Amino acid sequence: MDSWSDDDDWFYESIKRYDLLLMFDFSSPVKFIEFNDLDSVCLIFEEENCRNEMSCFSLPKKLTVLREHEGLEKDSDFRLLSGGFSQKSVIQVKILKGTNTMLASEKDLCGLSVYKIPSENSGIIHHTNTIHSELLSPKLAHNKLDSLAMVDTNKKNVVLLDTKEFVVKGKIKTEENEEESVIIPEFVSPHSLGLCNTETGSVSIYDTRSARKCSMLHSAQPFPKTQWTLSSSFLSTSHIADSNDETKLGLLSTSGIISVLDTRNPQHTLSCEKGKDICSCSAKRNLPKIQFCPSKFPLLSISGFNPNIYIYDFSSENMKNIFVHDGHHRSSSTCENITTDHVWYKNSVMSACDNLSVHCWEYTR
């Protein structure tokens, strides 16, 4: 019998490569993926007419159930729980877990828009109010507890918002003085906020309780014409209550350099690698993304250079690429597509690409 499709080979190979593989096509590219709780996820889509569609879906049961019960579960679909549209073009979102509240930094907005994700059957995510501040379209970081850091990327001021009362509880005047640099924040522990200079890759750690700088970390080596982004293992391991691994910081450059640093020992780079087959991504696009695996394995993932997601083992000084998810390329007729976001869910990864595809996958270890 003739084969039905040239894609068959990739899917037959995937039977050995993946323990789990779910592929979805949406009608618009997904811009951001944010978990609402353990069973649901919010997808923010690319803007249309200066507004973004925001939809909350229940996760496929095949993804959420324990592997030993997976066979009895036939549900492998995303189910829409609620949806809505943003007021303006969304720059970044953070969901306050357990409160059904989404905070969005939007274009040309001084402050944040607050959206309510309905828990009952009303179906509509609606804008409830705006938290005004002097920060224009700020970058956000959440410590998973009660603090949201808002950073004006140009003025380098940091405002700390109490996410229970929605009041400002502190401000940090940073020491950044390079006018051209852009700052992005990320919490490295509940009370330690890292501010990454995207031009140099250096990260200043501030104690949010005293508003004072504690330490500074540098990326392994500076590179011209590159930009840096960061992530901390603290963010990933918050899903797992008993993890002690809260001290790693991952830095990723637009030229594909990956560094893993220990915040307790800032002078020592744990692991470093120049991603092979990764071409520098254009600065005009969004910064690439780096994420730590939430499980006990020393794994991290990067995306944003092409349609692939790369997984690295950083247990030794020379980081090793152990898996490449190239499934988004199967959905695309060109190689020019780029992944837009990816997040870990237990041992699986959820990834989105600008060719409208969203995948949930777990590679075979």
Next chain:
Amino acid sequence: MPDIKVTPLGAGQDVGRSCILLSLGGKNIMLDCGMHMGFNDERRFPDFTYIAPEGPLTSYVDCVIISHFHLDHCGALPYFTEVVGYSGPIYMTHPTKAIAPILLEDMRKVAVEKKGESNFFTSQNVKDCMKKVTAVTLHQSVMVDSELEIKAYYAGHVLGAAMFWIRVGSQSVVYTGDYNMTPDRHLGAAWIDKCRPDLLISESTYATTIRDSKRCRERDFLKKVHECIDRGGKVLIPVFALGRAQELCILLETYWERMNLKVPVYFAVGLTEKANNYYKMFITWTNQKIRKTFVQRNMFDFKHIKPFDKAYIDNPGAMVVFATPGMLHAGLSLQIFKKWAPNENNMVIMPGFCVVGTVGHKVLNGAKKIEFENRQVVEVKMSVQYMSFSAHADAKGIMQLIQYCEPKNVMLVHGEAAKMEFLKEKIKKEFSLDCYTPANGETSIINTSLCIPIDVSLRLLKAESMKHNALPPDPKRSRVMHGVLVMKDSSTCLMDVDEACREAGINRHFVRFTSTLRMEDPGPSSKTAEKLLQLIKARLKDWHVQLTDGSISVESVLVKVEGNEDEQKSVYVSWDNQDEELGSYILGLLQTMGQ
């Protein structure tokens, strides 16, 4: 405004028995007549009391249309005809008419023999019901009566599934039943032309779902089968004779060939024959690839899949078997299950829904021990896998269908209400269409604009065109066309007056109006006429105004001034009825001047 009324009797905001009562142009149509497989009491049937409080329902329902053979769409039909007493026309496609009675009989057997129900329709009821059915062909226009027209379109989903276009007068509705916008291995994708119905009634089972790709579900199936046979286990796949069985066979055959696997795969005898017969009979309903292959050889004559013999049940080593029935409630699949269940290396893959009470339902709920009538207890140690291969349109597919057929309104049925609020908003935002989601028993009234098609005579069109220098009509700037509406027999035509008079066999008469004004203007009347001429010319720049023999003329409007030099002038204004507007304007103008 003429309305369309829709009342779901089932499948309004729920998934289960689909049964929708549609009223348009004075006709009542029942769309599907399904049974809810989750209930054992009267809730399994649609509530027919919504149709009429009393009396024979045949008087109230002009026809019944069945979209496909799944029981949640046709399961209550024998009850509706043989117990409730409907005896009017019933329409469905040829494959549906051939296959529906098989499923109805299967269901009847399970209900009566397995569940011990006594108050159920009989085998004879099923046969008598099907005798009342008229089968329709795709794209064939069927006049149910002189006013009600229906047409079937390909829906994909299962063999014989159709979407129906229904028209009465100038109002039309499209009902989708269950459909699928992506082709699969043996059926094509749904298709409909840009028919622009007043209302699209779409199934929305998966409206709020983004479905995992079919390739991934197939991959999962192949992975599970391969893992089982790799450890020497046996795989049992209980199937219904038609539908997913063919799909899965084609899938396995392709995989076995590609991976050069030697493990035997079997298909229960009788299953193949029945399936082949039906697919041969309805080859035009399959997709292009199947049709092409069937011309060369029998599509279901596989290289790696062979007929099964009961003696093979005890054969050692790995194998894969497709066997009926699909819910493990009787027959060969149950026999095989009893033998293989105690071995943890083996696997059963359930590809479809299982009714409560069946062995299939029990194993899907995790039962580890099953007791049978003869007190035989079977331990279930084999791996149980539940997979869905059903082909329904998801949110993206529904938006695609709306784009195809361009309805003026949308109604979503056969889905869960609460989650459809956002989908309604999306439809409104993207297409600017009103979207309805009525519950069972709730009537939605859809206003439609009255649209009466009218012919226009060529002569009138030419005259109108000449007035505008042969420029075509501009949708943004309307042009008024005057004519006489002539209704003759069943046609309505706009024609010019002379044509209409000839048509009616009457002479044309002209009516002329005259009005007299008094004006104080000393001097000769010719000078007054001159002044009036200048005034009229200034106001009617685009008109041909002239003074001839002391009378001002514009089209048929004449203005004549009389009176001596010292006397008050009399201004006579007259016009034909055709120039009523112009004449009134000029009269008003002169009256103002006179004042």
